[in-house]
Amino acid sequence: MLEVEHLTLGYGATDVVQRASLALARGEIGCLLGPSGCGKTTLLRAIAGFEAPRAGRILLDGRVVATAERQLPARERGVGMVFQEHALFPHLDVEGNVAFGLRGLAAAERRARVGEMLALVGLDGMRQRWPHELSGGQQQRVAIARALAPRPALLLLDEPFSSLDTGLRESIARELRSILRQAGATALMVTHDQPEAFAMADRIGVMAGGRLCQWADAFELYRRPATPEVAALVGSGVLLPARRVAEGWQTALGRHDAATPAFGDGDGTRVLLRPQALRLVDDGGVPATVAVRMFRGSHFEYELVLADTTRVLVHGDTGRAHEVGAVVGLVPAG
Ligand SMILES: Nc1ncnc2c1ncn2[C@@H]1O[C@H](COP(=O)(O)OP(=O)(O)OP(=O)(O)O)[C@@H](O)[C@H]1O
Numbered sequence: 001m002l003e004v005e006h007l008t009l010g011y012g013a014t015d016v017v018q019r020a021s022l023a024l025a026r027g028e029i030g031c032l033l034g035p036s037g038c039g040k041t042t043l044l045r046a047i048a049g050f051e052a053p054r055a056g057r058i059l060l061d062g063r064v065v066a067t068a069e070r071q072l073p074a075r076e077r078g079v080g081m082v083f084q085e086h087a088l089f090p091h092l093d094v095e096g097n098v099a100f101g102l103r104g105l106a107a108a109e110r111r112a113r114v115g116e117m118l119a120l121v122g123l124d125g126m127r128q129r130w131p132h133e134l135s136g137g138q139q140q141r142v143a144i145a146r147a148l149a150p151r152p153a154l155l156l157l158d159e160p161f162s163s164l165d166t167g168l169r170e171s172i173a174r175e176l177r178s179i180l181r182q183a184g185a186t187a188l189m190v191t192h193d194q195p196e197a198f199a200m201a202d203r204i205g206v207m208a209g210g211r212l213c214q215w216a217d218a219f220e221l222y223r224r225p226a227t228p229e230v231a232a233l234v235g236s237g238v239l240l241p242a243r244r245v246a247e248g249w250q251t252a253l254g255r256h257d258a259a260t261p262a263f264g265d266g267d268g269t270r271v272l273l274r275p276q277a278l279r280l281v282d283d284g285g286v287p288a289t290v291a292v293r294m295f296r297g298s299h300f301e302y303e304l305v306l307a308d309t310t311r312v313l314v315h316g317d318t319g320r321a322h323e324v325g326a327v328v329g330l331v332p333a334g
Contacts, residue, residue: 001026001186002047002154007056009042015054017043020212022205024154029180030188031197033233034207040190043207044156047188048081049074060153080152082143084159088131094118094142095127101150117145120179136164137172144176148183155180157189161196173199194234206230228263231272238312239263242271252306253278253286254332275301277333278314280322285329288312290322304330 002024009017017039024030032040045051047058049071058066060079065072080101088097098117102110118124121141131139140160147155160176161169173196180187191197197204198218205215208229214221218234225231228239242249242262249256249271261272280302288304291311300316314330322328 001028001061002030002188003059004043004047005057005059007043007046007058008054009039009046009051010054011042016210017046017212018210019056020205020207021056022203022212022215024186024188024203026186027181027184028186028202029177029200030203030205031201032188032190032205032207032212033192033194033197035192035233038207039210040192040207041158043212044158044188044190047154048079048156049077078153080147080150080155082140082147082155082157082160084162088139088142088146090131092131093127094123094129094131094134097131097142098145098149100146113149114145117149120148120182121145137168140164140172144179148179148185153186155185155187157187159190159192161191161193166193169193170195170199176200204234206233208233223259223261225261225272228270228272231261231263235274236313237272237274237277238310239270239272240310240312241267242269244269252308252310253312253330256332257334273312275313275315278312279331279333280314280316280320281329281331283329285331287327288330290324290326290328293322293324302328304328306330 004020004022006019006021007017008015008019020043032043034040042051046053052071053066053068055068057064060077065077095114098114099110102113118127121144123138123141161172164172177200189200203215203217204221206213206221214226214230221230221234225234231237240251242251248258249260249262251271256271256277263270288306290302291305292303294301299318300321302314302316304312304314
């Protein structure tokens with residue numbers, strides 16, 4: 001459905017996206033995840049048709065819509081957009097907003113489609129409300145209904161929850177996922193929030209410094225991050241110097257199995273140790289001092305400091321609390 005091949009984009013003298021490639025099948029939901037300024041919005045805008053590629057190409061439904069030489073205008077791509085600010089038309093009520101892209105339809109058909117869309121986003125009784133009479137979440141749902149109403153081939157969403165409370169985002173992301181699924185929509189969303197991406201997406205593209213470091217599902221990103229940037233952005237953990245040994249890796253904390261993600265080579269090799277890869281013990285192990293303890297409901301998360309000042313994260317049983325300042329023993333979990 002959507003294919004982006006080796007796409008390079010830029011402003012002035014700078015390339016802000018370099019050779020990015022990704023693909024979404026029909027009905028799939030993708031997320032571009034990365035810190036501010038890494039090029040997510042620029043990539044989304046190029047797919048929509050608002051930025052021209054410097055190199056590479058974009059295909060929609062097997063048709064080339066953009067190369068450095070030729071770009072299909074945005075309005076001819078069949079792409080819907082939802083922006084950071086919900087950007088509803090303040091002078092139109094909910095019905096008018098959702099009907100906005102349906103001017104080609106007969107009145108009865110238009111009303112039916114608006115009704116269908118409002119039912120989909122759970123705002124059936126609010127046709128006559130004005131945007132200022134809606135909560136942020138409701139406005140966002142109207143914006144989504146408006147974007148989906150003309151049945152776009154692809155829906156692009158740029159940080160659609162950024163104006164909502166952090167606590168609400170994950171549940172709204174899950175709700176949006178079910179709305180998009182029911183509509184059978186193919187969608188690509190930009191976010192810098194990992195839980196939001198994990199709640200929404202079939203495939204996630206992790207971006208850092210203009211590069212799309214990895215395009216994979218959440219499980220793969222967590223278990224097998226392709227670069228240290230992906231490891232830093234997805235989940236928690238620490239990178240420790242390591243050397244190859246029979247059946248795995250050796251670090252200052254012991255031996256870890258061969259599936260442990262590793263980066264670099266030679267003396268520069270480091271392995272990624274997730275909190276679950278380590279265990280606290282009462283006797284023996286590598287001594288470490290508890291710097292921070294956080295209660296996470298099902299477990300404690302500890303930040304520990306080793307003798308050489310390296311910080312590591314580890315999960316511990318809630319039945320056995322270690323105080324900040326205590327010295328504990330650390331061993332590999334496996
Ligand atoms: N119109 C423009 N002219 C020049 N530079 C731009 C323009 N728009 C964006 N940039 C630059 O391109 C880079 C990528 O910007 P982009 O908006 O794609 O990042 P982003 O990952 O979406 O960030 P955010 O999460 O903050 O929205 C940034 O360094 C930005 O300053």
